Amino acid sequence: xxxxxxxxxxxxSQGIYLSxxxxxxxxxxxxxxxVMLVLFILALVLxxxxxxxxx
Amino acid sequence: xxxxxxxTPATDPDVAGTSAHTWTGKSRGWFLNHLPPxxxxxxxxxxxxxxxxxxFGMGAVAGLVFVIxxxxxxxxxxxxxxxxxSFGHFVNSMHLWSVELFFMFLVVHLWIKFWMAAxxxxxxxxxxxxxxxxxxxxxxxxxxxxxxxxxxSQWIAxxxxxxxxxxxxxxxxxxxxxxxxxxxxxTLLPLxxxxxxxxxxxxxxxxxxxxxxxxAETDAQLRETTPPKLARGRIDHE
Numbered sequence: 001x002x003x004x005x006x007x008x009x010x011x012x013s014q015g016i017y018l019s020x021x022x023x024x025x026x027x028x029x030x031x032x033x034x035v036m037l038v039l040f041i042l043a044l045v046l047x048x049x050x051x052x053x054x055x
Numbered sequence: 056x057x058x059x060x061x062x063t064p065a066t067d068p069d070v071a072g073t074s075a076h077t078w079t080g081k082s083r084g085w086f087l088n089h090l091p092p093x094x095x096x097x098x099x100x101x102x103x104x105x106x107x108x109x110x111f112g113m114g115a116v117a118g119l120v121f122v123i124x125x126x127x128x129x130x131x132x133x134x135x136x137x138x139x140x141s142f143g144h145f146v147n148s149m150h151l152w153s154v155e156l157f158f159m160f161l162v163v164h165l166w167i168k169f170w171m172a173a174x175x176x177x178x179x180x181x182x183x184x185x186x187x188x189x190x191x192x193x194x195x196x197x198x199x200x201x202x203x204x205x206x207x208s209q210w211i212a213x214x215x216x217x218x219x220x221x222x223x224x225x226x227x228x229x230x231x232x233x234x235x236x237x238x239x240x241x242t243l244l245p246l247x248x249x250x251x252x253x254x255x256x257x258x259x260x261x262x263x264x265x266x267x268x269x270x271a272e273t274d275a276q277l278r279e280t281t282p283p284k285l286a287r288g289r290i291d292h293e
Binding site: 042043046048050 | 105106107108110111155159162163166167
């Protein structure tokens with residue numbers, strides 16, 4: 001039973017938090033936001049492969 | 056110059072003829088008018104679609120396909136399997152990470168379409184169904200957090216309980232009742248997300264993908280569907 005419970009409840013930590021004054025954000029959430037912003041900018045500036053040959 | 060006029064769905068005798076007085080005939084006519092097969096499954100797209108800006112909507116749909124497929128496997132085997140076995144952990148993690156990708160692509164898609172004013176040209180319902188699918192997806196993902204059945208989910212549930220009680224729905228949508236939330240997560244909310252996303256995709260097919268703000272009036276899609284003068288008006292005024 002103890003083995004079952006320990007397998008079902010992996011160790012939980014609060015994660016890494018970054019703070020600047022009143023602003024506080026978990027590192028994982030910050031990474032997701034930064035990745036989305038990078039994808040947004042890349043989508044605007046990167047050329048699409050094979051784009052010129054299409055109708 | 057040919058004088059032969061090809062039948063359109065509205066003049067198609069199969070639609071406009073004897074069968075169109077029944078609800079099945081009228082429905083067929085409506086679908087053929089609004090969703091003709093060449094619009095539902097087009098072979099060509101306008102030149103401006105060859106851009107990364109037009110990739111993220113389908114990226115979100117691909118993420119959703121993985122979410123649903125991994126969710127099926129989780130539902131078939133149950134919590135005692137996916138909380139304990141190695142393969143269960145793997146599928147559970149696949150469910151989580153495909154949701155992460157789904158939301159990232161969805162949000163980038165939303166940003167791009169917002170800055171393109173993608174509701175132009177009679178596409179307001181496409182925009183609204185996109186927003187509704189985002190909101191329903193957030194609720195679905197929230198119930199997924201609650202089903203981790205760990206201290207994180209317990210904390211999230213009882214933070215949300217206060218908010219839901221405050222707006223008066225806490226007794227009906229009870230986040231402290233894991234059985235009820237489980238049913239919402241695996242039946243009602245996936246059906247809602249699937250239905251709204253399907254409607255959104257159908258509307259995109261019916262109205263065509265939105266042209267960029269600076270699309271040329273000679274663009275292939277606009278040239279084929281509307282006279283140049285009308286196409287120019289749509290870009291300038293809507």
